[in-house]
Amino acid sequence: xxxxxxxxxxxxxxxxxxxxxxxxxLGMAQPPLSQRIQRLEKELGVxxxxxxxxxxxxxxxxxxxxxxxxDILTRVERMYTVADRSRFGERGALRAGLPAxxxxxxxxxxxxxxxxxxxxxxxxxxEISTAAQVxxxxxxxxxxxxxxxxxxxxxxxxxxxxGQRVGALLPAGTAGAEVHLxxxxxxxxxxxxxxxxxxxxxELLVACRRHGYDPPAVHEARHPQFALGLVLAGTAVAxxxxxxxxPGVTWRPLAGDPVVWRTSxxxxxxxxxxxEAVAAFTAAATGVLRREAPMSPLEPAPRxxxxxxxxxxxx
Amino acid sequence: MTGIEEVxxxxxxxxxxxxxxxxxxxxLGVGSDEPVVLASVFKVALxxxxxxxxxxxxxxxxxxxxxxxxxxAPGPTGTAILLDDVRMxxxxxxxxxxxxxxxxxxxxxxxxxGRGTVNATxxxxxxxxxxxxxxxxxxxxxxxxxxxxDSLGELMARLDEPGLMQRLSALDPARTxxxxxxxxxxxxxxIWRDEAAPPAECAQMRRMLxxxxxxxxxxxxxxxxxxxxxxxxxxxxxxxxxxxxxEYPDGGRYAVAVFTRSLLPxxxxxxxxxAIGTAxxxxxxxxxx
Numbered sequence: 001x002x003x004x005x006x007x008x009x010x011x012x013x014x015x016x017x018x019x020x021x022x023x024x025x026l027g028m029a030q031p032p033l034s035q036r037i038q039r040l041e042k043e044l045g046v047x048x049x050x051x052x053x054x055x056x057x058x059x060x061x062x063x064x065x066x067x068x069x070x071d072i073l074t075r076v077e078r079m080y081t082v083a084d085r086s087r088f089g090e091r092g093a094l095r096a097g098l099p100a101x102x103x104x105x106x107x108x109x110x111x112x113x114x115x116x117x118x119x120x121x122x123x124x125x126x127e128i129s130t131a132a133q134v135x136x137x138x139x140x141x142x143x144x145x146x147x148x149x150x151x152x153x154x155x156x157x158x159x160x161x162x163g164q165r166v167g168a169l170l171p172a173g174t175a176g177a178e179v180h181l182x183x184x185x186x187x188x189x190x191x192x193x194x195x196x197x198x199x200x201x202x203e204l205l206v207a208c209r210r211h212g213y214d215p216p217a218v219h220e221a222r223h224p225q226f227a228l229g230l231v232l233a234g235t236a237v238a239x240x241x242x243x244x245x246x247p248g249v250t251w252r253p254l255a256g257d258p259v260v261w262r263t264s265x266x267x268x269x270x271x272x273x274x275x276e277a278v279a280a281f282t283a284a285a286t287g288v289l290r291r292e293a294p295m296s297p298l299e300p301a302p303r304x305x306x307x308x309x310x311x312x313x314x315x
Numbered sequence: 316m317t318g319i320e321e322v323x324x325x326x327x328x329x330x331x332x333x334x335x336x337x338x339x340x341x342x343l344g345v346g347s348d349e350p351v352v353l354a355s356v357f358k359v360a361l362x363x364x365x366x367x368x369x370x371x372x373x374x375x376x377x378x379x380x381x382x383x384x385x386x387x388a389p390g391p392t393g394t395a396i397l398l399d400d401v402r403m404x405x406x407x408x409x410x411x412x413x414x415x416x417x418x419x420x421x422x423x424x425x426x427x428x429g430r431g432t433v434n435a436t437x438x439x440x441x442x443x444x445x446x447x448x449x450x451x452x453x454x455x456x457x458x459x460x461x462x463x464x465d466s467l468g469e470l471m472a473r474l475d476e477p478g479l480m481q482r483l484s485a486l487d488p489a490r491t492x493x494x495x496x497x498x499x500x501x502x503x504x505x506i507w508r509d510e511a512a513p514p515a516e517c518a519q520m521r522r523m524l525x526x527x528x529x530x531x532x533x534x535x536x537x538x539x540x541x542x543x544x545x546x547x548x549x550x551x552x553x554x555x556x557x558x559x560x561x562e563y564p565d566g567g568r569y570a571v572a573v574f575t576r577s578l579l580p581x582x583x584x585x586x587x588x589x590a591i592g593t594a595x596x597x598x599x600x601x602x603x604x
Binding site: 156300314 | 324327329354355390391392415416418451454455458467468469470471472473474475476477478480481487529531548549550551552576578579580581582583
């Protein structure tokens with residue numbers, strides 16, 4: 001006898017006190033439900049319900065056994081939960097990585113959005129750079145992450161690609177609605193440390209030089225407050241996505257949007273981490289990044305590439 | 316220790332390298348035994364198999380063949396870019412395959428020598444981790460099919476789409492023509508020690524490798540008039556390789572194989588090319604100390 005299945009039926013009928021509604025709740029037809037209750041009564045050797053044509057009532061034995069049945073079902077459910085958790089290496093949590101510069105609002109919204117989708121699962125968030133995330137995902141030390149492209153995505157599966165406009169953080173009072181990169185000539189550049197996302201860093205500097213801004217010095221700022229300080233001091237410009245408003249500085253978009261950071265969720269391709277938990281995180285993170293960062297979905301757009309004889313393929 | 320890893324890091328590439336003194340066997344490496352995508356460096360293995368077949372009488376290197384314009388494998392150099400039929404000897408095709416990485420020439424030699432013979436030659440030379448998975452056309456076909464594009468130019472234009480590159484088996488050493496830095500350097504050393512084939516054939520191979528035209532990779536690391544740099548490049552999207560031999564006026568000669576992969580999905584990346592030369596020089600200077 002499938003005792004757990006039968007106990008489930010017993011609890012449903014006891015709570016509904018109506019065979020039709022109980023059957024509906026269990027997603028089964030009424031006759032098999034009645035048969036199961038009868039079989040359970042036979043197994044236990046007691047009557048659980050008094051049935052009349054109008055009423056279903058618990059017997060005294062039924063009332064006693066209802067508590068036992070609920071207890072057993074709770075324990076069975078816990079077994080599944082523990083099994084679920086053991087699939088996360090007994091951590092009972094989804095280990096997710098985020099870049100350091102997302103901002104407090106984004107992190108809080110992400111935690112809330114994930115909790116809403118998976119209240120049963122703890123989210124173990126870590127502040128990790130893209131480069132470290134790629135390594136940790138490959139080693140299985142991280143279940144899912146939010147990475148900045150381009151990075152080494154071999155062996156990884158990716159969520160939707162999001163773009164974030166990068167602009168110039170300048171001392172307050174800077175004229176104009178937008179600035180050209182070439183107008184920044186002569187200023188030092190403040191940018192995130194290269195080791196955090198070397199691909200995105202190199203791409204940013206290539207774009208600066210391409211558009212006429214070759215910074216005399218590059219300061220790598222791990223912390224937004226440090227970047228802010230250098231900008232406030234008046235000699236540097238920070239190239240960052242729009243930050244929360246702060247006194248003394250102003251953020252201006254770059255003319256023609258020459259720098260767009262590309263971000264997506266990433267996880268190890270193939271079996272391993274719980275796919276549903278990863279999908280829940282990806283959906284939550286993608287939604288939050290679009291709303292709060294804000295980022296927008298990027299359609300793949302082919303670049304203009306003129307290959308040279310020594311580059312491209314098979315030279 | 317030698318700063319090689321720092322050179323790779325600063326250039327925005329991951330790199331593996333092996334360098335060996337051809338005469339003493341002294342060696343040094345960074346990821347010497349990592350499996351790497353050979354790209355056009357595979358043409359060295361094809362060259363060796365070709366000249367061994369020639370030495371054994373299996374083919375006549377002076378045989379003239381006609382490459383019809385319509386049948387030639389595509390490529391950016393050599394006979395692959397010509398408009399009309401070409402008539403040339405097999406060994407001259409080998410010269411173009413090595414000196415300018417002519418894909419059409421390599422395709423003809425690959426058809427003639429055969430994949431099985433090249434792989435058997437590698438085994439015979441003790442190179443167990445170097446393997447030809449296919450020829451020029453196989454690689455081109457897989458790139459177009461897996462990239463879901465009509466041309467390699469289009470593929471290059473879409474290369475920065477996250478996830479695209481990982482679909483390409485031609486960029487995955489587990490699924491394409493592969494080797495290791497150590498074995499690639501070993502193959503070059505065998506050519507220089509007359510062990511890869513009889514001495515006359517090895518001399519012809521050395522001549523061709525010495526006539527390679529590209530100045531931007533291995534060669535760029537040795538900007539000295541009295542040093543001879545011979546080599547063969549390999550390029551596949553973000554993969555940039557070169558394997559060769561560097562000969563010093565004091566008689567020191569070193570086989571070196573450098574394999575890199577850039578983070579930036581761009582076709583033109585001079586610092587990555589130059590890092591190959593710089594890393595090779597650091598390795599060889601360490602061997603010479």
